[in-house]
Amino acid sequence: MRLDIVTIFPEYLEPLNVSLVGKARARGDLDVRVHDLRAWTHDRHHTVDDTPYGGGPGMVMKPDPWGEALDAVLESGTAEGGAEGPGQPVQPVLVVPTPSGRPFTQELAVELSGKPWLVFTPARYEGIDRRVIDEYAERLDVREVSIGDYVLAGGEAPVLVMVEAVARLLPGVLGNAESHRDDSFAPGAMADLLEGPVYTKPPEWRGRDIPEVLVSGHHGKIARWRRDQALARTTAHRPDLIGRCGPEAFDKHDRATLEELGWRQGTDGRFWLSGEAVEE
Numbered sequence: 001m002r003l004d005i006v007t008i009f010p011e012y013l014e015p016l017n018v019s020l021v022g023k024a025r026a027r028g029d030l031d032v033r034v035h036d037l038r039a040w041t042h043d044r045h046h047t048v049d050d051t052p053y054g055g056g057p058g059m060v061m062k063p064d065p066w067g068e069a070l071d072a073v074l075e076s077g078t079a080e081g082g083a084e085g086p087g088q089p090v091q092p093v094l095v096v097p098t099p100s101g102r103p104f105t106q107e108l109a110v111e112l113s114g115k116p117w118l119v120f121t122p123a124r125y126e127g128i129d130r131r132v133i134d135e136y137a138e139r140l141d142v143r144e145v146s147i148g149d150y151v152l153a154g155g156e157a158p159v160l161v162m163v164e165a166v167a168r169l170l171p172g173v174l175g176n177a178e179s180h181r182d183d184s185f186a187p188g189a190m191a192d193l194l195e196g197p198v199y200t201k202p203p204e205w206r207g208r209d210i211p212e213v214l215v216s217g218h219h220g221k222i223a224r225w226r227r228d229q230a231l232a233r234t235t236a237h238r239p240d241l242i243g244r245c246g247p248e249a250f251d252k253h254d255r256a257t258l259e260e261l262g263w264r265q266g267t268d269g270r271f272w273l274s275g276e277a278v279e280e
C-alpha cells in the first residue's frame with residue numbers, strides 16, 4: 001500500500017518510522033511518502049494561508065499550493081497492487097481530515113485497508129479553501145473524515161491515528177493475524193461490542209487474581225465469559241451500540257445477560273435500558 005501525506009509539518013509524521021508502521025515501512029509493505037506543502041509555494045515567505053473571504057477569525061489555506069502539491073503527487077505514478085495490475089496507473093483515495101467530516105470508524109479503516117493508495121491532506125488554520133476538495137472530488141474518491149467530536153490544531157495527529165488503524169489491518173503487519181479479530185468494533189462475532197478486559201501472567205498480582213474461568217481450559221465457557229464481559233463493558237461505556245443492534249445480534253445467553261444488565265427487549269426486538277445501567 002502506498003500512502004502520501006502533504007503537510008506543512010513533515011516532522012510531525014516522524015512517529016510513522018516507529019513500531020508497527022515503521023517496521024511495515026522497513027519491510028516494504030508500506031510505501032509512505034511525506035511531502036512538505038511549502039515546496040509548492042513560490043514567494044519568499046513560503047506562504048500557505050490567507051485571510052478568509054467574508055471575514056471572520058483565523059486564516060484559510062490557499063488553494064494554489066494544495067493544487068500544485070496534489071497534482072504532483074497524483075502524477076508521481078502508480079501504486080503497487082492496484083486492481084489494474086502492478087505498475088498500472090491507479091487513482092488514490094483522497095482522505096481529508098476535518099472535524100466536519102464523517103466519523104472515522106473501524107468499518108472505514110477496514111475499507112481503506114483494501115485500497116492500494118491513500119493520499120492524506122492534513123490542514124492547519126481554519127482548513128483548506130473549499131475549491132480544492134471540490135476540484136479533486138470530480139476525479140477522485142474523496143473522504144472527508146473526522147476522528148472525533150473535538151477540534152485539534154491540525155490534521156497531522158488525525159493522520160497518525162488513521163494510518164495506524166489502517167496499517168494494522170494489512171496482511172503481515174500484526175505479528176498475529178488473529179489479533180484484530182476480536183477487537184472492539186471488529187466485524188464478526190463481537191460486532192458492535194467493546195472488547196472486555198484482558199489478563200496475562202502472573203496469575204496473582206498485588207493480591208489480585210485473574211478470573212478463574214480463564215485457566216479452566218474450557219473454550220466454550222471462556223468464550224461465553226468474554227462475551228458477557230463485552231456486553232457489560234458496552235452497557236457501561238457505549239450503551240448506544242447495543243441499542244442500535246437488531247435482535248439477530250444476540251443469542252439466548254446474550255439476552256439473559258442483557259436482562260441482568262438492565263436491558264429490556266421492545267416489541268420491535270431491539271433492546272432499551274430500563275433505568276440506570278448496572279455498573280461494571
Ligand code: SAM
Binds near residue numbers: 150151
Ligand atoms: N474551523 C475548523 C472547523 O471547525 O471545522 C477547524 C479547523 S482545525 C483548527 C485545523 C485542521 O485540523 C482541520 O482542517 C483538520 O485538518 C484538523 N482537525 C482538527 N480537528 C479534527 C478532527 N476532529 N478530525 C479530523 N481532523 C481534524
